[in-house]
Amino acid sequence: MNHAETPAIRIDGMTVRYGRRVAVDTASLTVPRGSVYALLGRNGAGKSSLVRCALGQQRATSGNTEVLGEDSWKHRTRLMERIGVVAEDADAPPEMRVQQLADFCASLYSRFDTKAFDARLDRFGIAKQTRFGDLSKGQKKQVSLALALATTPELIVLDDPTLGLDVVARKSLFDEVIAELADRGTTVFLTTHDLTGVEHIADRVAIMNDGRIVLEEELETLKARFRRIRFAAQPVALDAASFRTALVRNWGAGTEAIVSNYDDLAFERLRSNATIQSADVSAMSLEEIFIAVAGEKQ
Amino acid sequence: MSHVLAIARRDLAERTSVFIAAAVLAVLPFVLPAVPGVRAFSYTDVVTTVGAIVAIGFTLGLALVLGVTMIGRDLSEKRMSFYFSKPLSASAIWFGKLIAAIVTLVVCFVVLFFPSYLAGTTSWQRSWNLELPVAFAIVGGAALVLLLFGHVFGTMFRSKSPLVALDVALMAGAALAIAAIIRPLLEGFAGDLTTRVAFTLFAALMLILLACGAWQLAHGRADRRQNHYALSRFVWVSLAIVLVVAGLFTAWVVNVSPSDLKTVNVSQPEEGSWSFVFGQAKHRMDYHALFLYDLASGKSMRLHGIRSWFSSGLSRDGRTVAYLQLPDYRAMEGELYTVQPGTSGESVDTQIAVSRYSEFVLSDDGARLAVIDGNGLLTAYELASKKALASVRVPNTARTMRRLFFVSPELLRIYIQSPQFPTMKVAEHGVDIYEFDVRARSLAHTGQLRTDAKHLGLAVSADGKRALMVADRDSSATARIVDARTGQLIAEAPAEGLMHTTLLADGSIATLKKDASMQWTLNTGGKQIPVGKSTQLFFARELAGGRLVLNGASNLVVVDYVHGAVLRTDFDSAMTSFSYPQWYAADPRRSVADASQPLAVHQKGVLYAMQPLSGEKKEMFRF
Numbered sequence: 021m022n023h024a025e026t027p028a029i030r031i032d033g034m035t036v037r038y039g040r041r042v043a044v045d046t047a048s049l050t051v052p053r054g055s056v057y058a059l060l061g062r063n064g065a066g067k068s069s070l071v072r073c074a075l076g077q078q079r080a081t082s083g084n085t086e087v088l089g090e091d092s093w094k095h096r097t098r099l100m101e102r103i104g105v106v107a108e109d110a111d112a113p114p115e116m117r118v119q120q121l122a123d124f125c126a127s128l129y130s131r132f133d134t135k136a137f138d139a140r141l142d143r144f145g146i147a148k149q150t151r152f153g154d155l156s157k158g159q160k161k162q163v164s165l166a167l168a169l170a171t172t173p174e175l176i177v178l179d180d181p182t183l184g185l186d187v188v189a190r191k192s193l194f195d196e197v198i199a200e201l202a203d204r205g206t207t208v209f210l211t212t213h214d215l216t217g218v219e220h221i222a223d224r225v226a227i228m229n230d231g232r233i234v235l236e237e238e239l240e241t242l243k244a245r246f247r248r249i250r251f252a253a254q255p256v257a258l259d260a261a262s263f264r265t266a267l268v269r270n271w272g273a274g275t276e277a278i279v280s281n282y283d284d285l286a287f288e289r290l291r292s293n294a295t296i297q298s299a300d301v302s303a304m305s306l307e308e309i310f311i312a313v314a315g316e317k318q
Numbered sequence: 319m320s321h322v323l324a325i326a327r328r329d330l331a332e333r334t335s336v337f338i339a340a341a342v343l344a345v346l347p348f349v350l351p352a353v354p355g356v357r358a359f360s361y362t363d364v365v366t367t368v369g370a371i372v373a374i375g376f377t378l379g380l381a382l383v384l385g386v387t388m389i390g391r392d393l394s395e396k397r398m399s400f401y402f403s404k405p406l407s408a409s410a411i412w413f414g415k416l417i418a419a420i421v422t423l424v425v426c427f428v429v430l431f432f433p434s435y436l437a438g439t440t441s442w443q444r445s446w447n448l449e450l451p452v453a454f455a456i457v458g459g460a461a462l463v464l465l466l467f468g469h470v471f472g473t474m475f476r477s478k479s480p481l482v483a484l485d486v487a488l489m490a491g492a493a494l495a496i497a498a499i500i501r502p503l504l505e506g507f508a509g510d511l512t513t514r515v516a517f518t519l520f521a522a523l524m525l526i527l528l529a530c531g532a533w534q535l536a537h538g539r540a541d542r543r544q545n546h547y548a549l550s551r552f553v554w555v556s557l558a559i560v561l562v563v564a565g566l567f568t569a570w571v572v573n574v575s576p577s578d579l580k581t582v583n584v585s586q587p588e589e590g591s592w593s594f595v596f597g598q599a600k601h602r603m604d605y606h607a608l609f610l611y612d613l614a615s616g617k618s619m620r621l622h623g624i625r626s627w628f629s630s631g632l633s634r635d636g637r638t639v640a641y642l643q644l645p646d647y648r649a650m651e652g653e654l655y656t657v658q659p660g661t662s663g664e665s666v667d668t669q670i671a672v673s674r675y676s677e678f679v680l681s682d683d684g685a686r687l688a689v690i691d692g693n694g695l696l697t698a699y700e701l702a703s704k705k706a707l708a709s710v711r712v713p714n715t716a717r718t719m720r721r722l723f724f725v726s727p728e729l730l731r732i733y734i735q736s737p738q739f740p741t742m743k744v745a746e747h748g749v750d751i752y753e754f755d756v757r758a759r760s761l762a763h764t765g766q767l768r769t770d771a772k773h774l775g776l777a778v779s780a781d782g783k784r785a786l787m788v789a790d791r792d793s794s795a796t797a798r799i800v801d802a803r804t805g806q807l808i809a810e811a812p813a814e815g816l817m818h819t820t821l822l823a824d825g826s827i828a829t830l831k832k833d834a835s836m837q838w839t840l841n842t843g844g845k846q847i848p849v850g851k852s853t854q855l856f857f858a859r860e861l862a863g864g865r866l867v868l869n870g871a872s873n874l875v876v877v878d879y880v881h882g883a884v885l886r887t888d889f890d891s892a893m894t895s896f897s898y899p900q901w902y903a904a905d906p907r908r909s910v911a912d913a914s915q916p917l918a919v920h921q922k923g924v925l926y927a928m929q930p931l932s933g934e935k936k937e938m939f940r941f
Contacts, residue, residue: 077402077540096539097407105403112400115332127324128404 026089028175028207029074033081036069036231043069044045046083051224056201058218058239060310061228067211068108070228071179074209075105087215088174101129104168108179108211110160114153117162118146122170129171137170140196145233158189161309165193169200176200190217197221208308215307225306229314239306246303246309247282251275252298262286267312278304320805321406325414326421329388336380340426343372347434359732362438367445369434377427378498381461384419387467388546389531390476396539399866408535416465416531420890448746459798473534476547495561502572505623508605511571519564526556567784574599574607576618577941582925584611584917585627586897588859588909590636592659593897593917594627595925600941610659613915613927616938619659621650631679631904638684642672650674654687656701666767669704677904681724686756688730690720698756708759712752718747719774721906724745725782730754731764731803733776735786748796749774749787751805765805765932767798777821780909786821788813795819797827803922811841817856820866823910828854828866828879840866847881849875858896860910867916867930869896874916876930889934892921896928 029051036044044066051057061067072078074085074098085092087099092114095316110307118141126132144162146155155163161213163262168176178197182190191225194217200206212218218225219239226236235242246266252274263286265276304312344361347369351361359845389412392398401411421429435442474485494608496519505511533552538545576582586593595618596608606625607620623643624630630641637658644652649793654670657663668687672678675692686707690696695710699705712732719735732752749767754760767787775788785802788795797813799821800806813819818830830849838855840847849855853872861867864880876885897917915927917938926935 063667072399072540075403077399079541079544096402097405100403100405101877103403105399107399107403111397111403113328113332116328120328120331124324124328125404128321128406136714188651 026053027086028055028088029057029209030084030086031070031074032084034070034073034080035081036066036083037081042231044073044080044172046195047228047233049226049233049236051207051209052206054205055223056197056218056221057210058222058225059228060213060218060225060306060314061207061209063213065228065314066231067228068179071177071209072107075103075177082113098252101131101171101219102174104171104173104176106176106178106181108166110152110155110157110164110185111162112152112164112167112271114151116152117149118152118155119148121163122148125167125171131172133170133172136172137166137180140169142293143196144192158185158193158202161185161189161193162196162224165196165259169196173203173206175207175209178208178212180211180213180291182212190214194221195216215310216305219306222254222306224235226311227313235313242309243303243306245281246304246312247279247287248302248304248308249277249279249282249287250300250302251296253296263290268298278309321410322414322417325401325406325411326418329415329418329549333418336422337425337429338431340376343376344369344430344433346372348437360441362441363445365434366438369431369437370442371445372425373430373434376430377423377457377461378464380426381419381423381464382468383424385470386420386472386476387464388415389469389535390472393473393540393542394476396540396542398535398545403701404538405457408537408539409532412535412820416528418467420462423465427457427461433450444913449828464522465522466564466602469531470527470549473546473549477543479543481543481545481550483548485550485554488550491555492554492561495565498559499564499568501645502568502622505644506572506599506602506605506607507625507647507649508571508603509647511603511605513569514603515564519560520568522560523557526553526560530556535872535939541934571599571602571605574602574605574620576609576611576925577939579607579941582919582923582941583626584897584919584925585896586914586917587632587636587903588911588914590632592632592636596626610657611938612659613917613938617659619657619663621655621657621665623655623864627673633684634905634907635684638680640678640680640687642674642676642678644674654678655688656680656684656687658684666701667884668699668701670699677720677722679723679905681727681909683727686724686727688720688722688724690732694734696730696732696754696761698754708754708756710754710759710760710761712754713750719776721776721778721904723778723782723905723907724765725753731782733767735774749776749805751803753803764803765801767805769796774907775815775819779821779825780823780906780907784808784821784825785906786819786827788815788819790815797829799825800829816893820857820860821858821908822879823864823865828857830857830868838868840868840877840879842879846880847877847879847882847884849877849884850887858907859914860914861914861930865931867914869916871895872927874918874930886930886933888928890918890920893918893922893926895919 028052031049034044035049047070061235073080074092076092078095088102090099092099124136131185146159181193204301222239225239227231250271263279264281265277266280287301322327326490347365349358349366351364356364362904427705474482500512528551530552534545537548543764576595578599580600583597584593584595591612593611595611599605599607608621608624611618621641624641632639637660637722640654640658641654642652643655652874654668654669654672655665657665657690657709672689673691676689676823678689680687687699687701696712697709698707700707702782712734721733722730725731734750748769751765751785753762753764769789777786783802787798795813795815797819799809813829814831819918820828822828830838830840832838836851838849838851840849852870852873858867858869868875872891873886873889878885918926918928925938927938928935
């Protein structure tokens with residue numbers, strides 16, 4: 021496998037335990053190079069544990085993790101030269117001024133782009149003499165992103181970057197990521213709750229639920245195979261039409277079903293069935309798919 | 319290295335407020351003399367004293383705070399991921415932070431200390447009586463200890479992990495292990511070796527604590543509990559290895575036999591086959607060991623917690639030894655142990671605590687023990703039941719001489735030198751003689767020995783009826799035979815001193831004299847027997863049949879004093895010393911040995927038992 025074919029991240033059977041609690045349960049995923057990969061999951065699903073282990077900040081109980089073709093636990097120091105990280109909680113020392121942070125990072129990275137950092141700060145409207153602890157939550161994320169991108173990374177990892185940000189801050193942050201993608205084709209691996217934001221930039225998604233990866237595929241494929249079908253009456257023999265249902269529930273006097281293997285021909289056959297009075301099909305947003313897969317059980 | 323410095327610079331940039339606080343506090347010693355009440359003192363004395371106290375207090379307090387926070391705070395506030403998301407190794411993070419902490423401490427100490435020191439250099443040196451580099455080394459060492467221990471405790475307790483309970487248990491275990499390693503060395507009176515072992519253990523601990531941070535971060539990284547787990551694992555495994563090595567070393571040091579001694583000294587009771595062999599052990603610095611050594615079988619038995627035969631005694635039947643075991647070489651109090659070397663060989667703790675300055679004797683059968691302490695408190699014990707039978711306070715006690723023995727199992731006789739410590743002169747007083755009836759618990763003053771001498775020697779005949787008192791004046795000495803119970807004078811003769819005067823089995827006095835040409839003459843019963851030339855000669859022991867053994871450093875002379883003849887003269891310049899007679903034993907009684915074999919140390923490292931009548935030498939062991 022040559023350099024281009026090596027996935028940016030490959031996680032194989034990762035398990036993370038905290039005492040008796042299993043935070044990540046035999047999770048496996050592959051992030052292709054140049055992709056934008058979104059790991060979705062509810063709070064406590066195990067996303068941050070998975071990210072920390074993938075970055076070599078924490079040791080997984082078992083499983084293998086390779087980042088940019090290297091074991092991320094063994095070769096973390098070397099790997100971090102090629103990876104930009106925006107942590108879930110802004111973790112820079114609060115006493116440091118933004119300029120000091122930039123100087124500190126510049127002394128650690130051979131490829132630190134001071135001009136790009138300054139330009140992003142200007143776009144964000146953040147003064148370089150401000151103490152990091154005095155910045156708003158959104159500004160802290162913006163500074164963290166600016167620092168991460170200034171290292172000209174091959175892979176950028178964003179752990180819930182929009183958590184707690186307002187709409188404007190979220191948009192500005194994603195705009196920077198999109199611009200980076202456009203400029204350099206950097207691989208992006210992000211975990212998020214912000215499904216609408218990520219829907220426009222992600223190539224591939226994975227959904228994590230109770231520590232398990234329950235779904236992982238190209239976003240377009242995912243959206244193509246998930247449909248909401250509403251019937252005026254019930255019950256409906258969806259199995260007979262070979263539909264796999266992710267969710268079936270009452271919808272007024274009728275029934276709503278979420279199917280995960282939709283195709284038009286099968287649906288037409290179903291609708292032509294004499295017992296069905298009416299059936300409508302509609303496409304689903306990523307958020308709706310996520311809720312159907314990960315949210316409804318709780 | 320550049321990454322280490324980058325971390326150090328970052329941490330230092332964060333500590334501006336600490337440096338400002340130190341600078342502000344540095345002014346305090348110069349302001350304080352203006353305060354009413356302080357004005358009465360010398361300005362420079364106040365400035366230097368307060369300056370030093372503030373500098374030391376601030377530095378040590380800051381060391382503890384930095385130790386607790388330098389890693390622990392980042393971990394508990396989940397900020398360690400900031401470093402681990404950068405291309406920084408765990409070692410760079412740890413040593414960068416450690417260097418920053420040390421630089422902070424040094425700068426603060428210098429800022430706080432030097433202005434006041436320079437204001438009164440002479441006053442500082444007078445007040446603290448310490449060379450500046452020594453003072454810096456002490457403060458620096460203490461600060462480093464606090465910094466590193468602060469880090470360890472900070473990491474452990476901030477993790478809020480139940481593992482802390484195990485750490486506390488292991489800390490207690492390590493303390494006990496260190497005590498178990500050190501104590502046997504102290505019991506072997508090895509002050510220098512103990513200091514070196516303690517220093518080595520401390521240095522090893524400091525190295526472990528210096529390295530543990532790097533290990534902890536390499537294996538625990540950004541996770542608080544994993545850091546604690548990694549730290550504990552490193553510290554306790556490393557410390558366990560160090561303690562096992564130190565324990566093996568101590569075991570090797572302690573495991574000595576008589577042949578492991580570098581210098582052999584022997585002391586030989588006049589009765590029985592057991593002797594005391596003691597000295598400094600080879601390759602073990604100042605570690606000392608005392609053995610009971612059986613001339614008959616060549617068996618030896620180690621007595622722990624005692625350096626030489628002083629503070630030990632054999633019963634007259636030669637079967638029981640009592641000895642004072644001290645917990646360490648500086649201890650003023652210990653416990654009495656007994657052992658029957660010919661039978662069980664097990665030391666028995668009598669649970670009788672006595673001071674170092676106490677004297678004790680066994681009854682002739684070894685069943686009872688009497689102890690007299692420095693204040694004259696006399697107690698008789700029964701060893702089988704470990705019970706005190708009776709106690710009495712003997713008046714007019716001095717520490718210069720207390721001698722006692724069991725006349726019978728129920729009766730103790732005590733000889734007490736009268737003057738109170740620290741007066742060494744006995745001229746005005748002499749010796750008081752008491753008898754203590756153990757059953758009736760009554761003390762009787764039975765007699766006195768008066769003398770105008772400065773120093774006094776006392777020996778009592780084996781039957782306890784006659785006593786030899788040698789009174790040593792500035793220019794001459796006198797030997798008196800007195801009634802051992804009443805002190806009544808029986809006979810008197812000029813003498814040379816205690817080691818040159820002895821009480822013979824027939825109750826008469828024998829003295830040794832030398833002339834200017836080192837020719838020695840034995841005087842006894844009106845006979846003058848020339849015994850040869852020697853630089854030194856003294857009475858070693860009396861054999862049955864009216865024969866006396868005399869010895870010097872390299873020679874041994876046997877005299878038949880009844881017939882006035884020298885039976886043998888052995889001289890071997892390679893013999894460096896003969897066994898010491900127990901002149902200063904608590905029991906003053908002398909006896910006649912039937913088959914005494916004086917022990918002699920050969921300069922080539924051999925201990926010989928001599929047959930005085932045949933001149934035969936039997937090799938006991940090599941060392």
